[in-house]
Amino acid sequence: MKWLIWEYMTGGGMIGQALPWRLALEGWLMVKALATDLAEIPGMESVLLLDRRLAEQAGDIAGRIQGHWLDSPADLRYWLDYYAKLGAGVWPIAPESDNILAEQVVNLRQQFSHVQALDQAALAVFSDKWASYRWCLEKALPTPETVCYRPDRLPGFPPPWVVKPRWGVGCEGMRYLSGMDALNNWAAGTPDAKNFLLQPYIAGEALSLSVVFNNGHGELITVNRQQVVVDDGSFSFAGVHVNCRSVEDRYLDWLQCFSQSFSGLHGYLGIDFIKASSGDCWLVDINPRLTTAYAGIREAVGVNIAAKLLHKAEPILAPRNHGVVLTLD
Numbered sequence: 001m002k003w004l005i006w007e008y009m010t011g012g013g014m015i016g017q018a019l020p021w022r023l024a025l026e027g028w029l030m031v032k033a034l035a036t037d038l039a040e041i042p043g044m045e046s047v048l049l050l051d052r053r054l055a056e057q058a059g060d061i062a063g064r065i066q067g068h069w070l071d072s073p074a075d076l077r078y079w080l081d082y083y084a085k086l087g088a089g090v091w092p093i094a095p096e097s098d099n100i101l102a103e104q105v106v107n108l109r110q111q112f113s114h115v116q117a118l119d120q121a122a123l124a125v126f127s128d129k130w131a132s133y134r135w136c137l138e139k140a141l142p143t144p145e146t147v148c149y150r151p152d153r154l155p156g157f158p159p160p161w162v163v164k165p166r167w168g169v170g171c172e173g174m175r176y177l178s179g180m181d182a183l184n185n186w187a188a189g190t191p192d193a194k195n196f197l198l199q200p201y202i203a204g205e206a207l208s209l210s211v212v213f214n215n216g217h218g219e220l221i222t223v224n225r226q227q228v229v230v231d232d233g234s235f236s237f238a239g240v241h242v243n244c245r246s247v248e249d250r251y252l253d254w255l256q257c258f259s260q261s262f263s264g265l266h267g268y269l270g271i272d273f274i275k276a277s278s279g280d281c282w283l284v285d286i287n288p289r290l291t292t293a294y295a296g297i298r299e300a301v302g303v304n305i306a307a308k309l310l311h312k313a314e315p316i317l318a319p320r321n322h323g324v325v326l327t328l329d
Contacts, residue, residue, distance in 0.1 A: 002045045004083045007031045008094035011049040012076035029295035037306035089114030093290050095169035102127040118267040118288045126288035130166050139257040143283045144199040160201040174235035204276035210293050212308050213265040218255035224293045239327035242296030296324035
């Protein structure tokens with residue numbers, strides 16, 4: 001079967017706009033990893049859509065895997081329609097920013113018979129950080145108190161605070177605010193401040209779980225450490241150390257909440273959390289798609305995620321269990 005790998009940042013979604021190179025680099029790491037996984041599965045063939053601005057970066061893979069260079073939104077529409085009519089499957093990777101991921105999956109499901117993505121109910125919750133927070137509260141999962149920013153309403157918890165977009169990806173738009181002056185200055189320079197959330201800042205280790213849900217059954221693949229940098233109040237994601245922490249029972253308990261809440265949940269999830277020096281953990285983000293850590297899983301633990309999700313016999317890989325560091329340089 002032919003699978004179209006469509007990553008939004010590198011695959012034409014940003015044509016006509018400035019390309020956010022840091023997000024494009026993360027996207028490219030995931031594209032390469034997914035193409036490698038699919039290539040190992042007998043009977044599977046993958047094809048890429050590529051923004052021509054990435055010609056130099058794509059040189060290491062574009063010659064080995066069928067792909068199409070895109071110069072305009074019309075090119076993107078043409079090839080999506082072409083592969084939908086051909087009967088190919090599509091594996092979308094897109095940011096939650098501005099609800100892009102959920103909206104694109106809806107559109108793709110109107111075109112393609114096979115779309116490898118979470119169902120719309122799960123996407124609706126986990127693409128929206130406010131909805132994710134409410135869901136965590138409902139399931140009694142540990143999560144920081146969160147409020148929607150309102151200029152006439154102070155948060156009910158003391159500073160320092162973290163402010164983040166309600167629909168955002170990674171560290172995009174996240175700020176550390178030391179107090180009221182910083183909050184007011186941030187709000188004055190942020191036209192869409194009403195679409196942001198406030199949380200207490202929690203010091204600790206930024207960790208994540210890479211999880212595969214297979215028809216409702218959750219499997220924890222790796223525990224990872226995020227390399228998050230705060231510079232002049234702005235958060236940025238510098239990379240991830242894949243498979244560098246041990247599995248704890250509470251992580252497996254969290255997975256049970258996901259399985260019980262969404263019948264037949266099927267797909268990859270990245271669950272971000274802070275582990276404080278006290279040992280307490282706080283869920284801060286749920287990514288309903290492949291994450292950057294996915295790009296290191298094959299090397300770290302010898303697991304083919306695509307084979308797991310497509311119900312194919314997993315290729316025999318050399319046994320391994322070590323850490324892999326991915327940096328964004």
